Amino acid sequence: MALLEIDGLSKEFDGLRALDQVSFATEVGEILGVIGPNGAGKTTLFNLISGIYPATAGEVVFQGRSILGMKSHQISRLGIGRTFQIVRPFQNLDVEMNILVAYGHRFYPDLWNSMGHFRKNEILKEVQGYIERTGLQSYRKQLTKNLPLGIKKRVEIARALALKPRLLLLDEPSGGLRFEESGQLMDLIRTVRDQGISVLLIEHNMQVVMDLCKRIVVLDHGSKIAEGSPEAIRSNPQVIEAYLGKSLRPEEEEG
C-alpha cells in the first residue's frame, strides 16, 4: 500500500508554474529519490506536502487521508517529518531542546497537557535515545548555532525523528557536506529506513541518490519527466537532456 500518494499536484506563483501535474507514490519502507536541475520544483514539492503553502491543484494523500489544506503543524503531527535545504535548527537552543520541541508535538494540542513539565526523566531518556540514534552524544548541551553544518543536519534529522514520523522529507541532506560527513549521513538515512520510516530524498549528489534509492523521480521545469530504477534513470535520454542540454547539430558539435 502506498504511504504517500501525490496526484496531479500543481503550484503556481503569480502565473509561474513551479509544479505542473506531478503524480507519484511512495511505498512503505522505501527511500524514494527526487532529483532534477535547479529550479525543477523539488523544494516546492516538499513545501506543498508539508503544508507550508497551499497547492493550486491536485491531491496529496497520506495513509489514505487527504492532507491538502491542512496546516503545517497538523501534517507534522500526522507523521511527516522534514528537514530544510538551508538548515533551520533553533539556533539559540541546545541540541536536546531542539529535539524536545518536536517531542512536544503530542502535548501541544491540549492546554492542560501543554502546561506540563518537559524536563521529566522519562522524557529526557527518550530524547537521549534520539540523540544516540543520530550520533549526537557529544553535542547534547551545545547551542546549535555553534555546531558545524554536518552536525546541524543531524540535529534536524533527530528533531524530525522525535515526531515519530512514518515519512521523512529530506531536502538535500548531503548539500555542503564533506565526503566523510556525507557518507555518515547516508548510513544514518539507511538506518532510519531500516527502522521502518519511509524517506523522500531530494539530492543533488548523484552518487548519494544512486546508492540509497531503488526508485527515483525526476523533475524538470515543474513536471515529472521520468520515474524508475537508478539504471533506467541514468540512461533515460530525457533525463540526460534535462541535465546536460540537447545535443547540438552535428556540424557544430564537430566544430
Added chain:
Amino acid sequence: MPYGFVMISGYLITILITVIVYAMLAHSLNIITGHAGQISLGHAAFFGIGAYTSALLYTGAGFPFWVSVPLAAVVAGIVGALLGIPCLRVRDDFLAITTMGIGFVVEAVFLYIPFFGGAMGIGGINLPGWFGREMSKPEYFLLILIVFILLILLDRRLGRSWIGLAWSSIREDEQAAEAMGVDVVRFKVMAFVLGSSIAGLAGGFYAHFLTFIMPQNFGFGQSIVILCMVVFGGIGTRWGPILGAIILGVLPEISRPIMEYRTLIYGLLLLAMMRFQPGGLLGEESILPKILRWIQYRPSEQG
C-alpha cells in the same frame, strides 16, 4: 520629626508602587517579546485598557476594587486576543509598526471618546477598602507585591512547560516550529493574551493608586519606556526586565535632573547597552551574569 518621617516614607512608598507597576509591565511585555519573540511597540495600550476598565467599573458601575481589577485583566486579555489577530499575519518590522498603530488607536479612543473622559481623564478612583477602612499605601504595595510574586511563579512554571518551549521555538524560527508540530498561531495568541492581561492588571493597580488617569499615561512614550526596561535588563531572561524596571524606574525619582532629561538618558543608556551589552544586564553573555557565575564557582575551585 515624626511628620518628616511620614513624608519620607510616603514618598518612598510612592516610588515603590510605581516601580512595582513598571516591573509588572516589563515582566508582561517580556512574555510577548522575550519569550515568544514578538516585538510590541504598543504595550502601554493594554496597560491603559486595564486602567480605564477598572476606573470605569469602579467609578461608573460601582464595582468594588476586588472585582474591577481582576476584570481589568480579563478585558485587557480579551482585547489583547482580538488585537493580536492582525499581529499574527505580520512579522518583525511590520509587527512593530502594527503594534505601534494599535497603541495610537487605543490612546486616541481614550482621548476623543467622551465616555472615557477625554483629555480630562477619569478621577475619583480610590485605594481599595478592606476591614471597613481604606487600605494604606504600604498595605497596597504589599498586595501588589504578593500578586507580582505569584505572577513570577507562574512565569517560572510556564518557562519549564511545553508552552514555554513552544514559545522559544517560535522566537527562533516560526516555520521550523510549525514543521515540528507547534501550532504557531495558537501559541502566539496565548502569549499576547497572557502578556496583555498582566499589563491590564498592572493598569488596574496603577489607576487605583494614582486615583486619577489620563490618556497620556498610556501613550507611545510609555510603551517605549516599558520596552527600554525589558531590553536594558535583559530581554527573554526572567529577572532582567524586573531589574531593568527597578533601575530605570528609580533613576528619575532619585534626582530631578534625571527626571527632566529622562528620555534623553534612557536613549543614551539604550544605545550604550546595544553597543556593549546587547543581551541586557542579565543577558546570558553579559558581564554581570559572568561575574556572578565566577563568584559562584570560585570557592569550589579553591576547595
